[in-house]
Amino acid sequence: MFGASRPVALVAAAAAVALAVAACGSGASGGGGSGPTLVIDSTFDLKTVDPGREYELTGQMLTHGMYETLLTFTGDDLTTPAPGLASSYELSPDAKTLTLPLAQGRVFSDGSPVTADDVVFSLQRVSGMKGNPSFLLDGVTVAKADDTTVVLTSAEPNAALPFILPNPALSVVNSKVVTANGGTTDDKDGAEKFLNTTSAGSGPYTLKSLDVASQAVLTKNAAYNGPAKPAYDNIVIRNVQAATQALNVQKGDSQVALDLSGDQVSGLDQGELTVTSGASAYTIFLFLNQGADISTTTSNAQYVSAVKKAIDYPGLLQVAGTGSVQPASMIPTMIAGSLPAAEVPKPDPAGAAAALAASGVSGQPPKLAYPSDFTLLGLSFQTLAERLQSQLAAAGITVELAPAPVATELDNYRNGKEEIGLWYWGPDFPDPSNYLAFAPDGLIGKRANWPASAAPDIDSAAKAAAAAVDPAERAGLYQEFQRSLNAGGPFIPLVQPATNVVTAKSVTGAAYNPIWTLDLGSVGVAGGQ
Amino acid sequence: MVSSPLVRYLLRRLGVSALLIVGVTLVTFVLTNLVPGDPVAANLGQRAAENAETVAAYRAHYGLDRPLPVQYATYLGNLLQGDLGESQQTHRPVLVDLQSAVPATLEIAIGAIVLSVLIGVGFGVVAAVRRGRLADSALRLVSLVGISVPTFWLALVAFYVFSFQLDLAPGSGRLAPATTPPPHVTGLYTLDALLAGEWETFGDALAHLMLPTLVLTLYTVGLLTRFTRSAVLEVLEQDYVRSARAKGLPGRTVLFRYVLRAAMVPILTVVGLAFGALLSGTVLVEEIFSWPGVGSYAYQAASHLDLPAVMGVGLFVGIVYLVINLIVDLLYGAIDPRVRVT
Numbered sequence: 001m002f003g004a005s006r007p008v009a010l011v012a013a014a015a016a017v018a019l020a021v022a023a024c025g026s027g028a029s030g031g032g033g034s035g036p037t038l039v040i041d042s043t044f045d046l047k048t049v050d051p052g053r054e055y056e057l058t059g060q061m062l063t064h065g066m067y068e069t070l071l072t073f074t075g076d077d078l079t080t081p082a083p084g085l086a087s088s089y090e091l092s093p094d095a096k097t098l099t100l101p102l103a104q105g106r107v108f109s110d111g112s113p114v115t116a117d118d119v120v121f122s123l124q125r126v127s128g129m130k131g132n133p134s135f136l137l138d139g140v141t142v143a144k145a146d147d148t149t150v151v152l153t154s155a156e157p158n159a160a161l162p163f164i165l166p167n168p169a170l171s172v173v174n175s176k177v178v179t180a181n182g183g184t185t186d187d188k189d190g191a192e193k194f195l196n197t198t199s200a201g202s203g204p205y206t207l208k209s210l211d212v213a214s215q216a217v218l219t220k221n222a223a224y225n226g227p228a229k230p231a232y233d234n235i236v237i238r239n240v241q242a243a244t245q246a247l248n249v250q251k252g253d254s255q256v257a258l259d260l261s262g263d264q265v266s267g268l269d270q271g272e273l274t275v276t277s278g279a280s281a282y283t284i285f286l287f288l289n290q291g292a293d294i295s296t297t298t299s300n301a302q303y304v305s306a307v308k309k310a311i312d313y314p315g316l317l318q319v320a321g322t323g324s325v326q327p328a329s330m331i332p333t334m335i336a337g338s339l340p341a342a343e344v345p346k347p348d349p350a351g352a353a354a355a356l357a358a359s360g361v362s363g364q365p366p367k368l369a370y371p372s373d374f375t376l377l378g379l380s381f382q383t384l385a386e387r388l389q390s391q392l393a394a395a396g397i398t399v400e401l402a403p404a405p406v407a408t409e410l411d412n413y414r415n416g417k418e419e420i421g422l423w424y425w426g427p428d429f430p431d432p433s434n435y436l437a438f439a440p441d442g443l444i445g446k447r448a449n450w451p452a453s454a455a456p457d458i459d460s461a462a463k464a465a466a467a468a469v470d471p472a473e474r475a476g477l478y479q480e481f482q483r484s485l486n487a488g489g490p491f492i493p494l495v496q497p498a499t500n501v502v503t504a505k506s507v508t509g510a511a512y513n514p515i516w517t518l519d520l521g522s523v524g525v526a527g528g529q
Numbered sequence: 530m531v532s533s534p535l536v537r538y539l540l541r542r543l544g545v546s547a548l549l550i551v552g553v554t555l556v557t558f559v560l561t562n563l564v565p566g567d568p569v570a571a572n573l574g575q576r577a578a579e580n581a582e583t584v585a586a587y588r589a590h591y592g593l594d595r596p597l598p599v600q601y602a603t604y605l606g607n608l609l610q611g612d613l614g615e616s617q618q619t620h621r622p623v624l625v626d627l628q629s630a631v632p633a634t635l636e637i638a639i640g641a642i643v644l645s646v647l648i649g650v651g652f653g654v655v656a657a658v659r660r661g662r663l664a665d666s667a668l669r670l671v672s673l674v675g676i677s678v679p680t681f682w683l684a685l686v687a688f689y690v691f692s693f694q695l696d697l698a699p700g701s702g703r704l705a706p707a708t709t710p711p712p713h714v715t716g717l718y719t720l721d722a723l724l725a726g727e728w729e730t731f732g733d734a735l736a737h738l739m740l741p742t743l744v745l746t747l748y749t750v751g752l753l754t755r756f757t758r759s760a761v762l763e764v765l766e767q768d769y770v771r772s773a774r775a776k777g778l779p780g781r782t783v784l785f786r787y788v789l790r791a792a793m794v795p796i797l798t799v800v801g802l803a804f805g806a807l808l809s810g811t812v813l814v815e816e817i818f819s820w821p822g823v824g825s826y827a828y829q830a831a832s833h834l835d836l837p838a839v840m841g842v843g844l845f846v847g848i849v850y851l852v853i854n855l856i857v858d859l860l861y862g863a864i865d866p867r868v869r870v871t
Contacts, residue, residue: 037706037707039706047618047619047620048620053620055574055577130580130582130583130586130587131577131583132573132574132577132583133574133577134577134580134583135576135577135579135580135583138580187586192620193621196620196621211629211821212618212619212620212621213619213626213629213630213821213825213826213829214702214703214819214821215702215706234707236706236707238701238702238706238819239819239821240701240702240819241816241817241819243685243817244688244701244817244818244819247688247689247692247693247700248700248701250693251692251693251696251700253699253700253701253706254700254706373832405566405832406571406832407564407566407570407571407831407832407833407834408564408565408566408834409566410566410567410570410571411565411566411567411570414570414575414578428576443575443576443579
């Protein structure tokens, strides 16, 4: 017989060594940190932390922690722009001129003062580079009135400007440092590489290291003299999938998990963790293409009405999970101009049947297109589309599901080729004017092949809202626009999915903000520091 | 003139490999451009994608405004200078991205293949020589489990049990959050930490390495156990083995000098293929362990129609298989004189 004992022993020894090393190594949670370190797990969509180029959720959170904007929002309140690097603001009666006196004594992380020249350079750089966030300042010119005052002038009335300026993409950078490292105010700018290794802002934290695929490490800005109270020496933000985030935060390997779904949150031990749930600012919606060349069915007004009445909205909320809400309008609940909860669309099976009969549609069922590989805050579009299909089928409306990866389906959506589309909208800035995209001939209106000539009343309502300056008047006119959109538009607001911020009990101040997710400068340690 | 047959063989293989690499780039380029989607739509925001100036600047920056043949020719020209283009996702040179992702994958792949060979070949030999006995049945069961259990599920369960429940393994990632990566030399954290004399970092990197490595090992062990068992059994039936035993050679000598050596050719083939598969990316395992390797990079690149990154990954995978095949072919010659280059 062959002697096999030696190889077996070798194999066993190798396996034992491997397991022993793993077991011993588990205690090595790493060293190197001298003070409190906050570990945040998030699913990255990160490309860059150059504030003039970033326009992704992770990038917004990071740049908001390292840079400051002229105006900002406090906590989760998106209704009132608060002072940032500007001590106040004054919008002219015609909403064309915004005057911003700078807060005195503020400094960048290298100790140099924040000046009006830095502000002008920063905003002109965003506009001139022609990057993702450049549109925020379309039609706006920036100038220095004096050494302590900056003036933004808009070609058209722009009452939204105070709500646009808090966007972290409009952060103020240290112009001398950025210029010395390739920064310009045109498309020749070459400072991104530098800004992905070294931050040049005045925020509570600075960039220690960045790997856009795996993690970013921020460290406390020793020169910071703003209103926030950064509590951590270091903040590590890691790219971690949701399932792993849930385990990490329960184990204590991380202190914050940002991407857990309602189902995942319901399984957590809330004695050990704090779960803050609430509706996000995303509106998931359905649209029916109004182009007769795309579909004679979806462009039929009675058919649109039938679909609106056939949807079981409370049923969709069950799919979306705890904390989700049904918006009454395309404008989400926390933004001025949204409609009150009492006006949410309600299921009306009898009305749906009558409208369907009146539509007279027949033949090939329309296709419901959606990004099948996309999940928004834990809510799968595949699941949502299947539920919609079954709800419509219950009302006698047949639709054919047309799933496709988001990267390929986006093209059809943006080119107005989808018969029925299931998509979402997140606010670029928390002002109702951002939702003029849903007006006839607006950005999304065009994708639904919905021209102004097809809905002159709704077009007028949108234009009246856009022209208003007074905040109260604006809110009222935007509500009227939303009501007319609900009554006669091709869009159906479905769900505002929930956002869940899960934190260890030792963490305070981790309030969700729709623009920058977390205000890192406000996240603190329970019991002081 | 080159006189050595081995050198001539190597030169011929390198020439063929260069042509194959060009073929890989061409196929990847064509397939990526056949995907119905626009990189502009996939990478620019909604508002930016509506702005003609921004779109034009984007297309010009990535060379997307040129005809496809010109884009491909430009790519090949840049490739000759070691430039793989700039990723539309990370805004970094693809070469830099790969220099970061490849060592991460290499670190778990090397560990997994070494353990797999040690364990899988050992198990296979034991199963073969104990054919029909309890050990054989048990090892075949282990092999079946290794092959049958979905690796991503195993990764999730392993992470839950060993890291979360038993606390025998650290959390996700390549290092603990507070640990600073060692100075970059090879990109392999364990090796770089050793070179820098950072023992604590070495221990941390090794601890993070073990669980994903063992998860990947289980599948490859299953595969190698089956192949080794089958190959060894086939050789055991050969006349020369019976002759060797009849001559009274010790069982261990027959096993290692005659049987295993002859069985190594098919085993090497499987080891090569398995190592190639490990290196070309184990997307789901990397995702679960938050391991920033080639698999994760490839997935992100494909999801966003990031053509330069997709091309870079395709090129890397092509080179991996070419190199592994070359090494395996050379090892065939070392093991079996009948296929030796003369």
